[in-house]
Amino acid sequence: MFEEQGITPEGDLIVNVGPQHPATHGVLHLVITLNGETIKKVEPHLGYIHRSIEKMCESLSYRQFIYVTSRMDYLSAHINNHACALCVEKGLQVEVPPKAQVIRVLLDELTRIASHELWWGAMAMDIGAFTPFFHAFRERETINDIMEETCGARLTMNFMMPGGVMQDLHPNFQARVKSFIQQYKHKIGEYAELLTGNIIFKNRMKNVGVLSPEDAISYGCTGPTARGSGVSCDIRKLYPYEVYGQVDFDEILETGGDSLSRYMVRIREMQQSIRIIEQLIDGIPEGDFQAKTKAVLKLPKGEFYQRVETARGELGVYIVSEGGTTPYRIKFRSPGFSNLSVLDRIARGGKLGDLVAMMGTLDLVIPDIDR
Amino acid sequence: MWSFSGLATGIDAWLTQRFNPALSLTIEMVLAGIAVITLFAVLGLVLVLMERKVSAWMQIRLGPNRVGPKGILQSLADTLKLLVKEGLTPNSADKLLFNFAPFLAIIVAMLLMAPIAFAKDLQLWDLNIGVLYISAVSSIMVISILIAGWSSNNKYSLMGAMRSGAQIVSYELSAGLSVLSVVVLVGSLQVSDIIKSQADGWWIFKGHIPMVVSFVTFIIAVTAETNRAPFDLAEAESELTAGFHTEYSGMKFALFFLAEYVNVFIVCAVGATLFLGGWMPFHIGHWQGFNHVMDYIPSSLWFFGKTFLLIFVIMWFRWTFPRLRIDQLLNLEWKYLLPISMVNLLVTTAMAILGWHF
Amino acid sequence: MFITKYIQEVWGAVRSLATGLRRTMYYFTHHKEIITQQYPDNRETLVLPERFKGEVIMPHDDKNEHRCTGCTACELACPNGTIKVITKFDIKPEGKKKKAIDKLVYHLELCTMCNLCVQACPSDAIKMAQTFEHSVFDRGLLTKILNNPGSKIMDGVE
C-alpha cells in the first residue's frame, strides 16, 4: 500500500521531479526520496529525449553527421560542431587555414558567452528571481543576432565543416562584436547588483551541493562544475586546439566546491571569453576560410579521439573508422552525462530548495545527456 | 463637503421608510455584500494588470498590450478564460475539502474587508477591536491553504501547504508585534481611533525610529504572510510546480489567485492605516494652512494612493529577489525579525509611557 | 562583539538588497531600455540577414529559366533525404538527348536548414531564402516543387 502511494517503508516520500517540471529545463526525470524537506536520494531517469544520435551518425557521411551534433548540446551547438570537425580533420590530416581557426575560436567563445548567459538567467529563475532571466536574454539576443548574420541561424548553426568554416565572416561581424563587448562590459556590473551580491542569493548558494575535488575527478565531472572544486580541467589550456595556445587567458579555478563557486567560475569565465575575443577580433588573418578537401571524405582505418571544452565541460568525440565514407562507430562523451551522475552524491542531505540550486549550477542540458 | 456618511444615512433612511427594520437591515447587508464583491472583482483585475505591468517594465519588456487600449482589458480576458475552463477534481482527492478550500480562502479575504476604512466615513463595520479582528481572521487563511494542500492528495501540494503553515504561523508573530507597537501608541484597537490619532502626522513620522523599524518588519512579515516572493515557498514553482494549488484549475484556481491579490491589498491597507494614516491626508503638526490644502485631496484618494504604494513595494520585492529556502525563511523570522520587533515593542512602550512621540 | 557583528550583518544584508531594488527601479522608470520586438506588427520593417537559412528555393530569372542541371549533388549531400531530384530527358533541337530536371521535390518538413545542399550545388541553382513563417494547416503543403512549371535550364549552364 505504501509502495503504491510512493512512500518508502521508512515513511519517506518518493517524489517525481520531472519530466515535466519547471526546474528541470527539459525532460529530465529525477525520482527523489524526501524525508520532510531533506533529500535522501536522487535517482535520474533519462531517455525522454534520446534520439540515438550515435546510431544516426553511423549512417551519415563525415560532412553530414556534423549537423546532428548541434542538437546534442543545443546551447553550445558551435562547439559541438567544432569538436566533430576537428576529429574528422585529425583523421584526414587536413591543415585548417589560420583564418578559419580564428573564426572558429571567435564563434566558440561567443557561443560560450551566450550559453553562460542563458544558464545565468535560467538558474536565477530556478531559485526564484525572475528578472535576471530577461536581462540575460538581452545580451544573449545580441549574440544570436551576430550569429544569425554570419552563420544564418540562431541556435543550430551548422557552420563548421571539415577543413574550415562554411562561409566567410560577415563584413559587419567585427564591428558588431566590438559593440557587443562594450555593451557587455557595461552590463556585467548589473548582473552583480541583481544577483551576485544579493544576500538571499548568497545564502541560497553557499555550502550547497559541496563537491570535493576527488569526487569531481572520480565522477568524471568537467568544465565549470569541476573547476568550482579546484580541479584544473580546461581542455583549452591543457590540450590546446586551434589558436587557443596563442591567446592569453586564465583558467578560472575556485576552491569552494559549492554552488557559489560553480556560479562564480561561470561568471568569471564569461569575462575570460571576452578577453579571448578582444585579442582575436582585430587580428583576423587574411586567407582562405576553408581548406581544400575532397568531395567525398574518407577517413583512414583507425580510431580518432578529439576533446574540446564546451560551455558545460569536456566533450569527447570518438570516431572508429573502417576506411569508409561513414563512421563505423561514433561515441560522444558528453559533459552533462558525467556531471549529472554526481547529482545524487552532492544532493543527499540537502533541502528540496537546494536541489534546484544544484541542478542550476551543474548546468544540465538534457539533450546533451540523453543524446 | 460631500461625505460617504451622508450617502449611507440617506440609503438607510430611504429603506427604513419603505420597509420594516429587519428587511431594511437585510437589504443593507446585501448591498454591502454586493459592494464588497464588486470591489473584489475590480481589485483582482487591477492588481493582476498592475503586477504584470510592473514585472514587465522591471524585466525590460512591454507587458500586456493587446487586449484593449494599452492592454488594460487583459485581466478581463484572463478571467473569461479561467471562467470557461474546466475545473478538474483529481480522482483520489477529498472532494468536499478540495472544493471547499478556495471558498474558505475567498471568505476569509471578504471578512477582512469589514473593518477597513476606505475613505472618511466609508467603513463597513467599525468594531472596537478592529486590528485584533484583522489579525485573528487573517490566521484562518492558513487553514484554507492547509486544506487545499491536504485534500489534493498530491505530494507537491502537501509540501507546499506544510511550508505555508510553518511560514504563516511564524510570521504572524512579528506582524502582530509590529501592529501592537502602533496599538500601544494609540491606546485603542479601533480602526477609526487609530486613524484619528494620526490627524497631526502619520505614525511613521511621529514615532521616530522604532516606528520605522516596526513598519519595515511589518512589510516583511506581511509579504511572508501573503506568500509573496521572496517568501513564496508555498507555491515555489521551480521546486513544487505550483505548491498548494497544483491540482486546482479553472475558477477554483482563480479564487485562490484572487484571494492572494485581495490579501495583498488588505495587508497593504492595514499597513497604510496603521503607519501611514489610512485615509488621513498628509498633515504636519499645527501647520493649519498646509493641512487645509491637503484636505482638499479626497480621502479615498489618499487611502488608495498609500495602499497602492505599499502594494507596489511588495511587487517590487517580488520581481527583484530570489526565493529563500525554508530553513532560511524560518531563521529570518526567529533569529532576526522576532528579536528585533520584540525589542522594538519594548522601546515603543517606553516611548508611549514617557510621551516621547509627537 | 556579538551585537556589532549582528548589526553589521543586518546592515550588509539590507544594503545588498537595496542595490538590487535600485537596479530594478531603474528599469521600471526607464522604458527606453525595453527591447521587445512586437513581431506580427513589425512585419513590414522586419529585415532578416541575407544569410538567414529559412528554406531552400530555386531562383528563376524573368524568362522562367533556372540553373539546375539535375546532377543530384544536393540529393546526395542532404542528410535527411529532404531533396528528391526527378530527371527527364529533353530532346534538343539538334536531336541530342539531354538530361534535365523534371521536378525538384523539396520536403520542408524534413529540412534542418543545414545548408549542405547549397554548398554542394556546382551550378548555384539553389539558395536559402529568408522566409520563416512556414506553418500551414496541411502537412502536404510543406512538400514543395522548387522549379516553376514549364521552366527550363538557363543557356550555358552545364
Add this chain to the structure above:
Amino acid sequence: MLNDELRANISQLLTNTSFEEGGEWPTLTLGADELLPLALRLRDDDALFFNYLFCLTCIDWKTHLTMVYHLTSTKYRHSLVLKVKLDRDKPAVESLSFVWRTAEFHEREVYELFGVDFIHHPDLRLLILPDGWEGKNPLRKDFEDPINMIRL
C-alpha cells in the same frame, strides 16, 4: 615523449603486455579477467596515477565486442587506452564503477545499448531506454527496428 615513457613504465609494471600500434595514445589490449586488477594498479600506482576515466564505450565488431576505456591522469596528464575483447553472445566484464565512479553511469549506458553484462555493478538497470528494452541492444550492428529506424 610522454607516451614512450608511459609505455616503458607500464611494461615494467606488467609482463607480457602488447601495445597496439598507431593511435594518439598507448593502447593496451587485455583479457576480460585482467581488467579489474590492472585498473586498480593503474589508479593506485603513484607513478601512473590514472585517476580519471574520461570515456568508456563499446564497439561492435560483428564478430566480437570491444570495451574501450580512455584513462588519463590529472597529475601527470598522460593518457592510456584499455581495450577488452568480449564474446559477442555472452559479453561479461568486471565493473569498474568502484574504481572510477563515473563508470557507473557509462556502464549502464553500455549495458542497455550493447548488452554487456557488468559483473558486480551496483545498479545495472536501463538508464536511457524505457522499460521493455532489456536485451534489445540498439547500438549493435545487427539491430533492426522497422518502425523507428528510417533508412534513406
